[in-house]
Amino acid sequence: MKSTRFPGIYEKKGRRRSLFTINLVPGRSVYGERLVRESVDLGHKASKGVTEFREWDASKSKLAAAILKGANQVGLKEGHTVLYLGCSTGTTVSHVSDIVGRGGFVFALDFAPRVMREMVFLAQERPNIAPLLADAKKPEEYEDIVKEKVDWLFQDIAQRNQPEIFLKNVAKFLKKGAYCVAAIKARSIDVSKKPGLIFRSVQKKLEEDLTLVDKRELSPFQRDHMLFVFKKR
């Protein structure tokens, strides 16, 4: 097990490269991912002996996919407060929760009750997750809960107007100079247009307010998806 250039994210090179995070709740696998116990010296962590890692499946998590595709920077580290829009059942959120650790905090938002059910179970196991059943289109509905400005904002919501929703939330909740990440699904913005065209227009729109740091196309893990990393000016 080796550390990567991303804080809190580790990798193992075998036949394939795979990513890992340190399990915040040792012994528990969240979505059937592999748990690996290994004794490693983590340097900055005052951890001696065995550490339990959770494998981060890139085919189930767009953030992991972007990292495997060589993203330079995603801007997430230990201790961060995170607003996560479109958390679904919490697959990626669980790893974000591992990375930010007990000193960090994740607001995990989705508006579908079905997936929120799983999310609540996850939040009950992890002391740094607060679930929110709310609509990302209406930040007013959760502004009195997410009172502090966050260090990192992630959006994965497959909506037609997701660039607007992203900007709205970034403006309201993200600290200046902090990073925000948007996973854009071309097919849910317009099925009839070429994905390349859509990505370009989305990028143009977001660059009006934000500074582009990185972008990664997510094939073969996801089809017609692009993950953008921005910095708030």
Added chain:
Amino acid sequence: MDRSRIRERCIRTTKQRIRESVKDDNLVIQAVSSIEEVTKAANILIRRLREWYELYLPEFSRKVKDNQRFSQLILEKDKKALMKEHKFRDTMGADLPKQDVDAMLALAAGAQRLYELKKSQEDYLEKLMKRTAPNVHAITGTLIGAKLIAIAGSLKELSLFPASTVQLLGAEKALFRHMRTGAKSPKYGILHEHPLVSQSRDKGKVARMLADKISIASKVDYFKGDYVGDKLRKELVQRFGEW
């Protein structure tokens, strides 16, 4: 407020909202999906049952095409009685001892139970649909109405769709193929199962008008207006005849 308090509050309110999000349409969707799956399961079992029984009396399996009747009849009557009744002079089937026949009849009994289950769920769904979406139910019947709600995601979603969308629910694959590649546009989706559409020669036209009426009906159902199902149904009957 400190974080653990925020978190606890979030968990509490989220749980409450999830609890309150359960509506009659969630029940409709589960029930209709269950009926579809029970039907599929029954078909799989009967396919095996026929294959199995045809070692014993293939002529009878050939004769009775209806699955449910087939499994019921072989449970009720033995080989001799069936041969006599259907005037089979001989059979290609093997003579099998009782224990081997019993094994296949046990499968038939299992299939029968699935049919009973399907029936009871259909009765339940009918009541549920009459309560949740009486107007839609009046023109589509139980299964189609419920499937429309299932595809739309909820009665609310269905009621917000324009008729043109209702017309194509269940034809998403063909619709997106049409939009991407310019292939022919589909004319109906799930509505094809409706007797008015399936028995018509001009299916597109019937599907269009049927979708119009469903669109109206679903709006009345969702916004809890007065019952207009009979009126809508009458308009369809006048145009296309009884079904």
